[in-house]
Amino acid sequence: MNRNSIIFLAAVLLFLLLLPLFSSSALIGIFILIFFYAYLGQCWNILSGYVGAVSVGHALFVGIGAYISTKLALVWGLSPWIGMFLGGFCASIIALFIGYLGFRFRVKGVYFFLLTIAFAEVGRLIFLHLDVFGGPVGIFIPFKPSFINFQFKGNNPYYYIAMGMMIFSIIVVRIIEKSNIGLLSVAIREDEDAAQSLGVNSFKCKMILFFISGFMTALGGTFYANYFYYIQPDIVFGLGLSVDIILRPIVGGMGTVFGPVIGSFLMTPLAEFTRNYFAKGGYEGLHMIIYGIILIIVVLFFPRGLAPSFQRMYRSFKKNISKS
Amino acid sequence: MNILSVKNLHKSFGGLYAVIELSFDISEGEILGLIGPNGAGKTTLFNCITGFLVPEKGEIEFESEDLVGLSTFQICKKGVARTFQIERPFLDLSVLDNVVVAALNRIGSRKKATDFALEMIDFLGLEGQKNYMASELTVVKRKRLEMARTLATQPRILLLDEVMAGLNPNEVDEAVKILKEIHKKGITIMLIEHVMRAVMAVSDRIIVLNYGAKIAEGLPSDISNNQKVIEAYLGEDSLNAQG
Numbered sequence: 001m002n003r004n005s006i007i008f009l010a011a012v013l014l015f016l017l018l019l020p021l022f023s024s025s026a027l028i029g030i031f032i033l034i035f036f037y038a039y040l041g042q043c044w045n046i047l048s049g050y051v052g053a054v055s056v057g058h059a060l061f062v063g064i065g066a067y068i069s070t071k072l073a074l075v076w077g078l079s080p081w082i083g084m085f086l087g088g089f090c091a092s093i094i095a096l097f098i099g100y101l102g103f104r105f106r107v108k109g110v111y112f113f114l115l116t117i118a119f120a121e122v123g124r125l126i127f128l129h130l131d132v133f134g135g136p137v138g139i140f141i142p143f144k145p146s147f148i149n150f151q152f153k154g155n156n157p158y159y160y161i162a163m164g165m166m167i168f169s170i171i172v173v174r175i176i177e178k179s180n181i182g183l184l185s186v187a188i189r190e191d192e193d194a195a196q197s198l199g200v201n202s203f204k205c206k207m208i209l210f211f212i213s214g215f216m217t218a219l220g221g222t223f224y225a226n227y228f229y230y231i232q233p234d235i236v237f238g239l240g241l242s243v244d245i246i247l248r249p250i251v252g253g254m255g256t257v258f259g260p261v262i263g264s265f266l267m268t269p270l271a272e273f274t275r276n277y278f279a280k281g282g283y284e285g286l287h288m289i290i291y292g293i294i295l296i297i298v299v300l301f302f303p304r305g306l307a308p309s310f311q312r313m314y315r316s317f318k319k320n321i322s323k324s
Numbered sequence: 325m326n327i328l329s330v331k332n333l334h335k336s337f338g339g340l341y342a343v344i345e346l347s348f349d350i351s352e353g354e355i356l357g358l359i360g361p362n363g364a365g366k367t368t369l370f371n372c373i374t375g376f377l378v379p380e381k382g383e384i385e386f387e388s389e390d391l392v393g394l395s396t397f398q399i400c401k402k403g404v405a406r407t408f409q410i411e412r413p414f415l416d417l418s419v420l421d422n423v424v425v426a427a428l429n430r431i432g433s434r435k436k437a438t439d440f441a442l443e444m445i446d447f448l449g450l451e452g453q454k455n456y457m458a459s460e461l462t463v464v465k466r467k468r469l470e471m472a473r474t475l476a477t478q479p480r481i482l483l484l485d486e487v488m489a490g491l492n493p494n495e496v497d498e499a500v501k502i503l504k505e506i507h508k509k510g511i512t513i514m515l516i517e518h519v520m521r522a523v524m525a526v527s528d529r530i531i532v533l534n535y536g537a538k539i540a541e542g543l544p545s546d547i548s549n550n551q552k553v554i555e556a557y558l559g560e561d562s563l564n565a566q567g
Binding site for chain 1: 406421432
């Protein structure tokens, strides 16, 4: 990374740190969602962006994280700060199981989509029918604000937690990208057979990344539960959430460190503003159309996402400057 | 000593025999040419040796270890590396990173792997393009990259699948020179090639396949005069025409 981009990132970080001091709670709420979806997008990016195994069922891990940490908190009073890691652990075991089925038997492309969707749907249906977990009613989390309970008055603490999670995910992805496994996984994404013929153990690579991805996604689930105080299988295991998770990295740029973040900063406010705006005018649902149109535009003109396109523009801009 | 021996290898695709009862040995340090008309089963043989295909019958022994049933990456770790007939670079990686991926096969440290990859890049004359994306290379350079990658895995035997196809005569001569240098490093080479000028120049021995079976085996000079080989390539009528 060069000096300019470090200065730029530091400035953005400082701005984000100070933002709650001078902005409304509603705006902070939107930023929390931006960070939250950037985090989830980043978790998904670890698996699907780098190694190319596109999961369309990542909500499964959000749901597992949300339900396990919440249930442990309600039954045994276990702090969600600890419960989230137990949830993460369960999620990563399930990720390994799905990964084993998918990668061992070389399930690829649309078939891998279907496999991951199927598991997410199975998860949704199981929790929908388990009365211990509230069944279709879901679980309302009683409001007892304290740090131990992962509950706070006002939005600001959530803002900083979500931001911390996003930064953590960026660092993890950056480390992975620079490590051997990151390089090998890009090779697998580009041409798995060729990579294998050069001695790359693609099964192991994918399993490691799926493990990390599942674990981290579940941590996001705990955040979701304790931010919204309500979880329900159709929401936290739903296909809708799975799609929400993957849209942002696709728009921003899969397999890049900042793609999911850029995508979230663009798509999340758009979704929120248009939803509020059109709902007030009595046009509920119109925001989905606008959302869809933007998605089509991005896919048409930036097929690899915004981040790589920006990079290319920046590079040619620099070249032109040094020429003149 | 035989580094690789294939015994009674059999592979068919839905009733169509691609390789039939094929047996041969390669001794250490040898250059073995593998020729035959299109569809003779040459690439299928490579795919069986490197674990892309599982043969129905037969044994493939590499340094007295059975390779059948091992996965592709394990076979590479043992020391068998191959190139692909149609080059398959990792398009989204730089030339250097392409080779580093391969170097990591034997070298754990990224820095040492990079140093070794740079050596291989120099060896194949790609140093000017090392920071290019693989997608920006010409076909000739892509073939070089393919070779650099397989060498970076530090193989004991190299299986080359038509690395000279599409090269002009000068480039073929250069490629032959590179092959000889690789051979000097002590790497056994088995090459599929249609460019006869090259096969005849480098091979110690040649095996000819037709319809999956071995029809001839011997020194390059013997092969070029072998009746069966001429038949396989040119058809029976050509012999009659010759009188």
